[in-house]
Structures are given as C-alpha cells and as structure tokens.
Amino acid sequence: MDFTPTYHERNLENIAQLGDNTKDKAIEWYQYLIENKIDILIYETIRSEATQKANFAKGASQTMKSYHIVGQALDFVPVDGKTTLWNGYGSAEAKKAISYAKKLGFEWGGDWSSFVDKPHLEYAYKGYGTDTFKTKGNKITLVTKKATTVKTETKTETKKTTYTLPTGTYKKGSKGTAVKQIQEALNKLYFKCGTADGIWGAKTEDALRRFQSVHCNPVDGIYGKNTRAAMLKQLNK
Ligand SMILES: [Zn+2]
Known part of the structure; x- marks a missing residue:
C-alpha cells in the first residue's frame, strides 16, 4: 500500500466485528479510501445492548433498534494525522468517501432529517438483523x-x-x-x-x-x- 491510514489496525479490528455481508461492503469501502488516500478513523462498529441503552438514555441515540447492535453499522470520523475532524464531513474527501459508501448500498446518517448522525453508515442487507456472523473477528486481509x-x-x-x-x-x-x-x-x-x-x-x-x-x-x-x-x-x- 502506498498509503496507510493513521488508525489502520484499529479500523481493521473494528471492521472485523461486523456481520459478514456488512463487513464485505465495509472492506470494499475501506479499500477505496486507501486507494484514494482518504484518512479516517472507524471508531465504532458493533455495540452491545447495554451500551445502546445508555446511549438511548442520554439522547445520543434515538432508537433501541440500532443497526450497531446487529453488526450492520459503523461510525467513522475524518482524520488529519491524529486529529479527529468532527466538523470535517463536508470536505471534498469526506464527501467522496460518503458518496462511495452510498454507491455500495450504505445509508448515511448525515442524510437523515429528524436526527442527523454524520459519523453513521448502516447497511440494511436483507433488513434489520439479517446479517450473519460466520467470520466475525477473523483477521482481515486487504486485497491490494x-x-x-x-x-x-x-x-x-x-x-x-x-x-x-x-x-x-x-x-x-x-x-x-x-x-x-x-x-x-x-x-x-x-x-x-x-x-x-x-x-x-x-x-x-x-x-x-x-x-x-x-x-x-x-x-x-x-x-x-x-x-x-x-x-x-x-x-x-
Ligand atoms: Zn452509528
């Protein structure tokens, strides 16, 4: 790879936790980001019900039916070196990343009108909770x-x-x-x-x-x- 994202190992570990089909899409997306030298941190993928309950209680999440619980969502933030750019979702690079994710079938939380969630990408697959977990946690090999x-x-x-x-x-x-x-x-x-x-x-x-x-x-x-x-x-x- 000519370009290695700052948080590469952590990104791969988090992607590895996703459901099988969501993971395939996430890898494809991540591969694209690397090829285009777009640096991001994928800081959360799967989430326990307990964590979701806590998020729901403090208003950080609007639903208990989160795609994170079922391994079909990831949260990311654009980064510049080690600096996380929480206001960086409008940059040309971030837009490129988001548009490619959508092309792959992800829904972006930044498009939501009632509860805008810019870090959030979710993959519906065949519906909520339909993804499988045969390869969960397996080490990811990127096909560069x-x-x-x-x-x-x-x-x-x-x-x-x-x-x-x-x-x-x-x-x-x-x-x-x-x-x-x-x-x-x-x-x-x-x-x-x-x-x-x-x-x-x-x-x-x-x-x-x-x-x-x-x-x-x-x-x-x-x-x-x-x-x-x-x-x-x-x-x-
Ligand atoms: Zn999310």
Whole structure:
C-alpha cells in the first residue's frame, strides 16, 4: 500500500466485528479510501445492548433498534494525522468517501432529517438483523493491487503475468467466456460482482459502474474500449 491510514489496525479490528455481508461492503469501502488516500478513523462498529441503552438514555441515540447492535453499522470520523475532524464531513474527501459508501448500498446518517448522525453508515442487507456472523473477528486481509501482483508472481515464479481482457462491447444480457473474464477482473480489482459465472446480470453491471465511476468515463455500465483500457491499466499496475 502506498498509503496507510493513521488508525489502520484499529479500523481493521473494528471492521472485523461486523456481520459478514456488512463487513464485505465495509472492506470494499475501506479499500477505496486507501486507494484514494482518504484518512479516517472507524471508531465504532458493533455495540452491545447495554451500551445502546445508555446511549438511548442520554439522547445520543434515538432508537433501541440500532443497526450497531446487529453488526450492520459503523461510525467513522475524518482524520488529519491524529486529529479527529468532527466538523470535517463536508470536505471534498469526506464527501467522496460518503458518496462511495452510498454507491455500495450504505445509508448515511448525515442524510437523515429528524436526527442527523454524520459519523453513521448502516447497511440494511436483507433488513434489520439479517446479517450473519460466520467470520466475525477473523483477521482481515486487504486485497491490494500489490498483493495481487505478488501472488501472481509467486505462482508463475519467473515472469510477471500481463493481464489480457476481451475486446468488443459487453453489457447487461451478454453471456460467455468474455463476460467471465471481465467478472474475474472486476473481482480482482475489488469491485465485487459475485461469482464469475459468465452471465452479465445486475451485480456485474453494478460492479462495472462502480469501476467506471472511479477510473473512466462514461459511467454507463457498458464494457467497451475505454473501460477495457482502464481495467488493463489497473490490472497491470
Ligand atoms: Zn452509528
């Protein structure tokens, strides 16, 4: 990693406490922040019912049905070195972070009208309390581009792999080996689209749009010349 967040270890420990699906999204988000050198502290994720009761009692929280209790929420604050920027949610960087979180499906407490909660991001998944905890507390390994390259190099031992991608245009409804290759590339770049099954559905389109919104134009969900070039650039970095 070219950039390591100030509170990296603490951030990873907190993310590790989340429910499985929320955690996947949080990792994807955090990965994006690192790639864009946006420094934050994730200071709380899961919360006990006792803590929530206390927060509720002192007015810091409006509900006992907090997404924190069920491992589907995290609280973060922008930081500059060790300084926490509690008024920093309006900065260009923070806005970028929040907008990407929303793209991933998080709801931001800063958008709420009755009780504005700027540090808060929650992931509904299939509804309140629906996330699972099979991997809770497991150590998180971030799939950085560097790590991907190292892995490939170990496998081939002598020469560095140069990635290739199909030419042509692919979009929702496309099928086949080429689509599978694109899906594998998206997953490798951490724009997750689920299992690479060679069928271009909603998940693949969403992942491609997210990739485009970071790396190329236009953001149209269609794989063509520009997207191919941008993906190759990232893969062969
Ligand atoms: Zn919160």
